Amino acid sequence: MIKIEHLNKWYGKHKVLKDINLNIEPSEVLVVIGASGSGKSTLLRCINFLEKAQKGKIYIDNDVVTHKTKHLHLIRQEVGMVFQHFNLFPHKTVMGNVIEGLTQVKRIPYAEALQMGEKMLDKVGMLEKADTYPSMISGGQKQRVAIARALAMNPKIMLFDEPTSALDPELVVDVLEVMKKLANDGMTMMVVTHEMGFAREVADRVIYMDEGAIIEQGTPEQIFDHPQEERTQEFLSRIL
Amino acid sequence: MKGSMHLEFAKYINVFLPAALMTLEVTAAGIGVGLILGLIFALMRLAKNPIINLPAKAYIWIIRGTPLLLQLLMLYFGMTNFLLLPPLPAAFLALGIHNGAYIAEIFRGAIQSVDRGQREAGISIGMTKWQVMRRIILPQAFKIAVPSLSNQFIIALKDSSLASSIAVPELLLKAKQLGSANFMMMEALGVAAIFYLLMTSVLTVGTNLIERRLNVSSRRTV
Numbered sequence: 001m002i003k004i005e006h007l008n009k010w011y012g013k014h015k016v017l018k019d020i021n022l023n024i025e026p027s028e029v030l031v032v033i034g035a036s037g038s039g040k041s042t043l044l045r046c047i048n049f050l051e052k053a054q055k056g057k058i059y060i061d062n063d064v065v066t067h068k069t070k071h072l073h074l075i076r077q078e079v080g081m082v083f084q085h086f087n088l089f090p091h092k093t094v095m096g097n098v099i100e101g102l103t104q105v106k107r108i109p110y111a112e113a114l115q116m117g118e119k120m121l122d123k124v125g126m127l128e129k130a131d132t133y134p135s136m137i138s139g140g141q142k143q144r145v146a147i148a149r150a151l152a153m154n155p156k157i158m159l160f161d162e163p164t165s166a167l168d169p170e171l172v173v174d175v176l177e178v179m180k181k182l183a184n185d186g187m188t189m190m191v192v193t194h195e196m197g198f199a200r201e202v203a204d205r206v207i208y209m210d211e212g213a214i215i216e217q218g219t220p221e222q223i224f225d226h227p228q229e230e231r232t233q234e235f236l237s238r239i240l
Numbered sequence: 241m242k243g244s245m246h247l248e249f250a251k252y253i254n255v256f257l258p259a260a261l262m263t264l265e266v267t268a269a270g271i272g273v274g275l276i277l278g279l280i281f282a283l284m285r286l287a288k289n290p291i292i293n294l295p296a297k298a299y300i301w302i303i304r305g306t307p308l309l310l311q312l313l314m315l316y317f318g319m320t321n322f323l324l325l326p327p328l329p330a331a332f333l334a335l336g337i338h339n340g341a342y343i344a345e346i347f348r349g350a351i352q353s354v355d356r357g358q359r360e361a362g363i364s365i366g367m368t369k370w371q372v373m374r375r376i377i378l379p380q381a382f383k384i385a386v387p388s389l390s391n392q393f394i395i396a397l398k399d400s401s402l403a404s405s406i407a408v409p410e411l412l413l414k415a416k417q418l419g420s421a422n423f424m425m426m427e428a429l430g431v432a433a434i435f436y437l438l439m440t441s442v443l444t445v446g447t448n449l450i451e452r453r454l455n456v457s458s459r460r461t462v
Contacts (some may be wrong), residue, residue: 048364050360050363050364073363073366073367073368073369074366076363076364076365076366077365077366079364080364080365081360081361081364083357083360083361083364085357087355087357087358087360087361088361089358089361089362089376090380091379091380091383100362100365100367100375101365101366101367104367104371104375105365105366105367105371106366146361149361149365150364150365152365153365153366
C-alpha cells in the first residue's frame, strides 16, 4: 500500500532521517516507538508530504509521489492524519470540522455530507456534540472529532502523530478505544505513540527508531519481550 | 439677542453637518479601499515568490516611510501631466493607498499568528493552499486583526483632515473657512474638535462592540 525507499532528510546539516525503507501492507497496524527526536514524527509527516524529504521515494499504491506530483492535495486526502494537538478548526462546529473536507474537497452536496458526518461522529461516539464548538469539549473529545474528520475523507491509511500525548491520563482511554475499533475494522494505520500497552495489544508490527534510523522491527512480542538490539533494550528498560 | 444667537447656531450647523458627512465619506472610502488593498498586499507580502512579495514590500516601505500629506499632494498636483483627479477621488485614492499599507501589515501579522497546525490540518484533508487560506486561516485572522483595525480606523478618520489641503470640503477646511471669515477661529476649530471627538467616540464604541461579540463567540470557538 505504501512503500518507502531510501528516504533521507536533513534539517540544514543535521540528518533527521537516515535511509528509511518501509513497506506498509493493507490493514496493517504499524506502531513506531522511540525517544523524542528520533525522527518518528518527521517520518510520519514525510508520508503525508507535510515535510519534504530530500532523498528517497515514496510509493502510494505503486505510484511514486513527490512534492512535485500534480494534484498533491488530492493524493493527501488518501492519507488521513491525526495530530498531537488535534488542530480542530476553532471557528467551525464539530460537524463543520468533519464535513469541511467533504464539501470543499470532495464537493459532496451539503445534505449528503451531513449524513456522512453523522455516521463518522457516531463511529467515534461524538454525535451528541455535533453542534458544539471545539472550545466546549475536552481534549479526548477533540481528538475523537479529529479522527472523525480524517476518516470522513475515506483515506487508505491513517497516520497518528502521538495522538494521546497532549491528553490528561483519564482521557487517553477513549481515544485509544476508538483507534482499536478502527484497527479491528481493518483500517491501515501507522501510529507514533508512547502508549506501549496499545502497541502490544493492537500492533501487527512495532518499529523502534533512534537518531533517524530504524533500529529494529518485529511483532510486539519480538520487540517488547525479546529485543535483539542493545539500543532497543536500553530504550525499553527506560520506559517500561 | 437670543434670536440672533440661534441664527448663528443654525448657520454653523448648516456648515458643519455636511462637512462632517464629507469627513465620514472620505474616511469610509479610505478604509474601504484600504481594506481591499491591505488584504491583497498582505497575501502578496506572504508569498514565497519574490516577484510577488517584492512589489508588496516596496509599496509598504514607500507608503509607511513618507508623510500622508505628501502622498495627497503628489496624487493631486504631481500627476497632472497624465492623470487629472478632482479633489474628492484624489483624497479617496490617497487615503486608501495610505491605509492599505498599514492594514496590509495588520493582516500579515494576524495571518502569521494563526497556529501553524491549522494550515497543516487543512492540507491533510486535501484542501488546496488557497482553500486553506480562504476557509481556515482568514476567518481566524480577521478576528485577531479587529483590535488593530479599529485603531487604524480611528487614525484614518483623523487623517482625513489632511484632505483639506487639496480643497476637499471636509470638517477641518470648512471650520477654517468659517473661522477666518467671521474672525472666530478658536470657536470654529473648537466645534470641529467636538465633531471629531463625537465621530471617533462612536467609531470606538462600535468597534468595541464588534470586538466583544467576536470574543463572546471565540469563547465558544477557540
